[in-house]
Amino acid sequence: MSDDLNTSSGTKPRRRTLRNAAFSLLGKAIGAVFSYIVIKLLLDVLTVEQYGLYSLLFIGVMVNLSMVFQLGAPNLLTRYIPERFNLHDWRGVHTIFKTVMRAQLLVALGTSAVVFFLAPQISRWINFPGDTDILRVFSLAAILYLLTEVYHLVFSAVFRQQTIFNVTLAYNTVRLLLLGGVYFLYRDFMAVVIAEGLALLGCLIFYALAYRRTNVSPSESAAPALDWPRMKRFASLSYLNEIGVSILSVATDFFLVSGMLGGIATGFYGLANRINDLAQKVLPMKMLGPVVQPLFFSEYGANKEKAEFGFRLLIKATLFPTVAVAVWLAVMSKEVIIYVFDPRYADAWMLVAVMALFLPAVSLRQPLGLMMQNHERVDILIYAKIAGVLKIIAGVLLLPKYGYNVMPWITGLAMVLQNNIVYYNVKRIANARMDVWGNIRIWLNAVAAGAVIYLLKPYLNSLLGVIASVFIFSVLFLLFSLINRGFSKEERDFINSKLPKPLWKF
DSSP states (O other), rough: OHHHHHHHHHHHHHHHHHHHHHHHHHHHHHHHHHHHHHHHHHHHSOOOOHHHHHIIIIIIIIIGGGGGTTTTTTHHHHHHHHHHTTOOOHHHHHHHHHHHHHHHHHHHHHHHHHHHHHHHHHHHHHTTTTTHHHHHHHHHHHHHHHHHHHHHHHHHHHHHHHHHHHHHHHHHHHHHHHHIIIIIIIIOHHHHHHHHHHHHHHHHHHHHHHHHHOOOOOOSSSSOOOHHHHHHHHHHHHHHHHHHHHHHHHHHHHHHOOOOOOOOHHHHHHHHHHHOOOHHTHHHHHHHHHHHHHHHHHTTTTOOOOGGHHHHHHHHHHHHHHHHHHHHHHTTHHHHHIIOOOOOGGGGGHHHHHHTTTTHHHHHHHHHHHHHTTTTOOHHHHHHHHHHHHHHHHHHHHHHHOOGGGGGHHHHHHHHHHHHHHHIIIIIIOOOOOHHHHHHHHHHHHHHHHHHHHHGGGGGHHHHHHHHHHHHHHHHHHHHHHOOOOOOHHHHHHHHSSSSOOOOOO
C-alpha cells in the first residue's frame, strides 16, 4: 500500500510487534490523560442532567450502539486484512477498505437523516424533550465518527499503530482546545456538541491525509483472489453478533435508565461508566488490544490447533492487571468520585464499585471471542447474546423498583452468562481450556491486597490518600503474586523469552 507499509511488512515480526505495542501503550496512556481532563471540563460546564444526555449520546450511542450501523465492518477488517498484510497484498487491502468505506458512508448518511427528522420523537422517548437540536447536531457528528472508525481499524489491521498514535494525538489536542474554548467562553451544552463534532471532523481529515500518502503497489507474492462470498458471510454473522454486543453494552443501560428514571440518574450512571472506562483504558490488555487481535489471527489463523496455549496465556495476561484494578476501584470507589472527579456525584459510588467488580468479565470477551472468530464460528457468539435479551427484560422489570443501582448487577451478570456460553463452546469446538486454578490465585492475591486497603480507608480520605492507595495496593498485589503464583513455569518462560530480561516472576 505504501512505502511505510512495505517497510512494516518487511520488519521482523518480533520487532514489529514490540514497536506497535509501544505506540499502542503510549497512545492509550495519553488518551486516558486527555479523557480525564475532558471529563473534568464537562463536569464543570454541564449540569448533572446535561451530563446524563451527553453520556447517553457520546458514550451510549456513538461508542457502543454505533456497532449496529457498522454492518460487521470491524470484524471483517480485523479478520481478513491481517491475512492480506501477511501476503503483501496491498491491492487487496485497499479494495476491502474502499468497499467498506462506501458502505459505511451510505449507512451513516441514511441513519443521520432518519435521526434528523425524528429528533422530536426520539428526544421525548429518552426523557429529554427539550433537546431536539442537540440530537440533530449529534447525528452529524456520528457520521464523522463512523468514518474515522474505518480508517482506525484499517491502520490497526496493518500494524500501523504509529499512524494511529499520531492521528489520535492530533485529534485529542484539537478536541481539548475546542472544549477548552467552550469552558472559558461559552459554557453551553450546544457548544460542547458542536466542539465534539468539529474535533471528529479534524480526526477524519487527519486519517484521510495519512491514507492518501499510501500508494497501491503490485503484490510481491501470488495472493489468492478475495473470497467475497466467504467475507460477506463472516461479516453478516459478525453484524448479528455486534447487534448482540450493543444490546449487552452500556448503550442499552443508558436508554433504560434515561427512559425510566430521568436525567439525574442518567448523569450518575454516565460518570460511573466513564470512571470504569478510564480504568479500562490504563489496562495493558485494553491498550494492546489493537495489536493483540490482528497478531492472534496472523499467528493462529492458519494454525488453529496451536491456539490453546495462546488462549490460556491471553486469559491470564488479561486477568492479572484487570482483577487488580477491579478490586482496588471497588474498594476506593467513593473516594475516587469525591476527590478525583466531582463530589456532586458521590451517590454514584455503588455504581462504580459494582461496575468495577465485573470489569474482568468484560475483559474476557476478547480472548473468548478471538477463539471463536479464529474458527469462524461467529454463530456461537450470536447465540450467546441471548444474555442481552435477558438483561433488557430484567432491566424493565427491576429498574422501577430498585433504582439505578441494580442496573450494573443486571449487565454484569448478563456478561458472565454470555462468557460461560462462549467458553463452553471454546472447549467443545477448539478443545481449549483456561487454567482455572491459576486464575483463582490471581483473584485471591487481589482480594488480599484489597482487604488491606479497606482497613486503611479511614486514613486515605483525600486526593493524596487515593494516590497512596494505588501504590500500596500495587506493591501488595505484586508481593502476593510472587508468593502465590498464577502463571505456570511454561507461561513465565514464554513471557520472559519476549522480554529483554527475564523479569516476569508471577
